[in-house]
Amino acid sequence: MTHSPPDHRPAVTVLSGFSPTATSAVAHRLLSEDPNLLLVVHTLDDLADGRVRRLVRTAAGVVEDVTVELVHGCVSCTLREDVLPTLVRLARTHPQSDQLLALPRAVEPEAVASACAHTLLDGRPVTDAVRFDSYVTVVDVDTVLDGLDTTDDLRDRGLHAAPDDHRAVADVVARQIEYADTLVSWARPESDPLERVRVATLLRRLAPWAVQLDADAPDVPAALRRTGRHDPQKPGTLGRGQEGYPIGEHDPTPDWGVTAMLFEARRPFHPQRLHDALEELAGRTLRARGQLWIASQPDTALGFEAAGGGIGLGSLGYWLAALPPREWDDASPSRRLTADATWDPYYGDRRTQLAFVGLDSAPDALTTILAECLLTDDELADGWDAWSALPDPFAGCFALPEPTTGTAP
Incomplete structure (x- = not known):
């Protein structure tokens, strides 16, 4: 039996959440439990002017407090130009210290994972220096439902990260919850x-793959750090179905008023009827994806999500059935395996998989x-030719790369 060599890279725990009070409380509890832990925080108040404030501290005090000038004032630039380089630099200067990266409230954890996957520092992957151990989202029991149900945009609350940032608050809150491998419920x-129980039920329906913890549990520090829960191969939330990952659960019986359902179909949607139904679909669900x-x-494979009364549709690229087999190698192994396992002689890998979570819904x-x-x-x-003439x-709306010779029946 062979054993893997010990991994000496500092472990990074990524902490997100839309409630600064709740996230800060959990961060400081983790600091108090480990005098060597480094907390890294970026403040984006002046991001539009190309500046961010970086604070690094331990339980004993401040290690760094500097203002950084960026070439471009955007979240992705902040991640590439300062956040990830800071983690790598601290790993070199403090090799015995794990790191806690506390994200600003409007930053989505999936953006960090994506930046990490596509950023090279001095020609080397970020993960050569640090190990992203887990993605933890802290949920404020008293405010999370309002966040998921509000129709506000980030701009309405002065939280937009760039002039063209039109994200909805509900989308951000939902994505923070869904991408997490660990959810921490924080309450005053x-x-x-009873609200704590209701929220815990809701979180299980929104992210059944995540471990749930209460912030005031005595074993929280040990249960949050060095867990190895993050899977770097895990696809983004909207692409999970294509990769064979679960997108939700089917349990339509209300539990504390929370329902969850899956809708699956092989035949396609009529574009006009789907368009006409979008408003009603959005009004009947708290979250869909x-x-x-x-x-x-x-x-075209389309990603679908709904939150806060709004619906978003966007291209996920080609269905494999629409591509010549020689181009299938560009897809991940898990996607090819999923397509093989679910292949339909008529539709290929084309299929609809939608998950809905609602409150007091039908x-x-x-x-x-x-x-x-x-x-x-x-x-x-x-037949297929007639479908192209449907209204x-x-x-x-959904741009694709230059079409290749397809294999549509």
Whole structure:
């Protein structure tokens, strides 16, 4: 039996959350438990002017407090130009110290993972110097429902990270929860105990893959650090279905008012009927995510998400069935395996997988709305050529690279 060599890289715990009070409380508890732990915080108040403040501290005091000038004032530039270089530099100057990266409230953890995967420092991957151990999201029990249900944009609260940042608060809160491998529920002493149970149920439905902890549990520090829960191969939330990962759970029976359902179909959506139903779908769900396809654009896999009364659709690229086999090698092994395992003789790997989480909602009614948006048997019988002539409000919305010779039936 062979053993892996010991990993001496400092471990990085990425801490996110939309409540600064809750996130700060957990960060300081972790600091108090380990005098060697380095807390790294970036303040983005002056990001639009190309400046960020970087604070590095231990439980004993401040190690660094500097203002950094950036070439461009954006979150991705901050990650590439200062956040990741800081982690690598600290790993070299403090090799015995693990790191706690506390993200600003409007930064999504998936953005950090993406930057890490695509950034080289001095020609070497960031992960040569540090190991991203886990992604932890702290949830404020008293405010998370408001965050998931609000129609506010970040701009409405003065939290937008750039002039063109039009993200919704609900989207950010949901994505922070969904990407986490560990969720920590934080509550004030006066918080309603029943609300804590309700929120815990909601979090299980939103992120059934995440470990849940209470911030006031005695074993929280040990349960958060050096867990190895982060899987660097894990795809982004919207692409999980294509890679064979679960996108949610099906449990339509209300539990503390929270319902969860999965909707799956092989046949495509009628573009006009789907478009006409989007507003009602958004109004009937607290959060939705997944992938789908529409008959008029059969080459394109579409990512779907809903939160805060809004819906977003975007291209996830080509379905493998729309590409010549020689181009399949560009897809990940897990996606190719998933396509092989679920391949349909007529549709190929094209399929709809949507997950919905609601409060006091009616999953049966939601299923009916979605089913009525699919092509009917008669429309299906008309064939692929006829589908391209269907009225399509989404025409021109989902750009793809130059088309190759496809294999659509």
